[in-house]
Amino acid sequence: MAILVTGGAGYIGSHTCINLLNAGYEIVVVDNFSNSKPEVIERIKQISRKNFLFYQVDLLDEVAVENIFRENDISAVIHFAGFKAVGESVNIPLSYYHNNITSTLILCEIMKKYGVKKMVFSSSATVYGDPEKCPIPENSTLSTTNPYGSTKLMIEQILRDLGRSDHDWSIALLRYFNPIGAHESGLIGEDPHGIPNNLLPYISKVAAGDLPFLNIFGDDYDTKDGTGVRDYIHVVDLSMGHIRALEKILTTKGVEAYNLGTGKGYSVLEVIKAFEKVSGQRIHFKVSSRRPGDIATCYADIRKAKNELNWQASKTIEDMCQDTWNFSINNIKV
Numbered sequence: 001m002a003i004l005v006t007g008g009a010g011y012i013g014s015h016t017c018i019n020l021l022n023a024g025y026e027i028v029v030v031d032n033f034s035n036s037k038p039e040v041i042e043r044i045k046q047i048s049r050k051n052f053l054f055y056q057v058d059l060l061d062e063v064a065v066e067n068i069f070r071e072n073d074i075s076a077v078i079h080f081a082g083f084k085a086v087g088e089s090v091n092i093p094l095s096y097y098h099n100n101i102t103s104t105l106i107l108c109e110i111m112k113k114y115g116v117k118k119m120v121f122s123s124s125a126t127v128y129g130d131p132e133k134c135p136i137p138e139n140s141t142l143s144t145t146n147p148y149g150s151t152k153l154m155i156e157q158i159l160r161d162l163g164r165s166d167h168d169w170s171i172a173l174l175r176y177f178n179p180i181g182a183h184e185s186g187l188i189g190e191d192p193h194g195i196p197n198n199l200l201p202y203i204s205k206v207a208a209g210d211l212p213f214l215n216i217f218g219d220d221y222d223t224k225d226g227t228g229v230r231d232y233i234h235v236v237d238l239s240m241g242h243i244r245a246l247e248k249i250l251t252t253k254g255v256e257a258y259n260l261g262t263g264k265g266y267s268v269l270e271v272i273k274a275f276e277k278v279s280g281q282r283i284h285f286k287v288s289s290r291r292p293g294d295i296a297t298c299y300a301d302i303r304k305a306k307n308e309l310n311w312q313a314s315k316t317i318e319d320m321c322q323d324t325w326n327f328s329i330n331n332i333k334v
């Protein structure tokens, strides 16, 4: 019995594959490398010292996806595959809706056909929109401010409806806050193409001298120092949350959402200070205007995952910055 990992060559997917292999699971990985690189598959094998089957397949290719289920005895699916850039989604919404939603519908149809009714789904805290209060519990009002977030919210709804139509399904909807950091080996990490949109990869490039300075998008928010506050979580902690969620769905039924965060909020200036401390590099910055769509504060209520998944994050913001910097200076880019 194997766990199918879609998007397994991606940032969070690759870290989760390593933890699955370390935990003794047999995995089958599928990725189309639209936002990842083939070398990551070899690095997962190198780090884990384990082998696994890999399929270079686009989930929109129904025949190829069914072939994976025909050739392997799949017991559950961890579904990461999808486009995930907020800004890009505003510019090409139809591509995001088609890619993220149609591929998930194809996957679910084939899972149903082969009697595979267990899924861990990669959702996002972006489904909370601009939260009424922090920390944010899972039963908060859900709303979205961009097409990327809307695909996540729509897929959550699709999966809830699927669970209501057939109570044999067991689905965990994992709402990530802000994943950062990298594997301690420095072999895999977040390596976006081009100029990074997210804070940590951008800071890392400034520290490495690849970019001259960071633009801080606004310092006039109603927060501790005026800059945006987010719940940063180490990608290794986050990937362990998937293992706990998998253990849960393998033994229970129903559809449940869980926040995967630390429950702590750090401002942009606090992150800069932590990164300077661990890297010994000055992070030059300029304050610019707010980024459209940004919210002031977002951090998780973490009690549900702790109580029901027996999981909580353990790594500190310094650990996250250290591992990000380690991945950068090793320059082991893939």
Ligand code: WQD
Residues within 6 Å of the ligand: 084, 086, 123, 124, 125, 126, 176, 177, 178, 179, 197, 198, 199, 200, 202, 214, 215, 216, 217, 218, 227, 228, 229, 230, 268, 291, 294
């Ligand atoms: C963090 C903070 C910015 C860049 C996004 C997605 C979310 C999830 C995680 C997928 C904010 C500030 C950033 C910069 C800055 N992705 N910032 N200068 O926007 O919280 O979340 O990534 O699930 O869906 O929305 O992350 O890293 O872009 O921003 O000042 O160059 O850093 O304003 O306060 P965000 P981020």
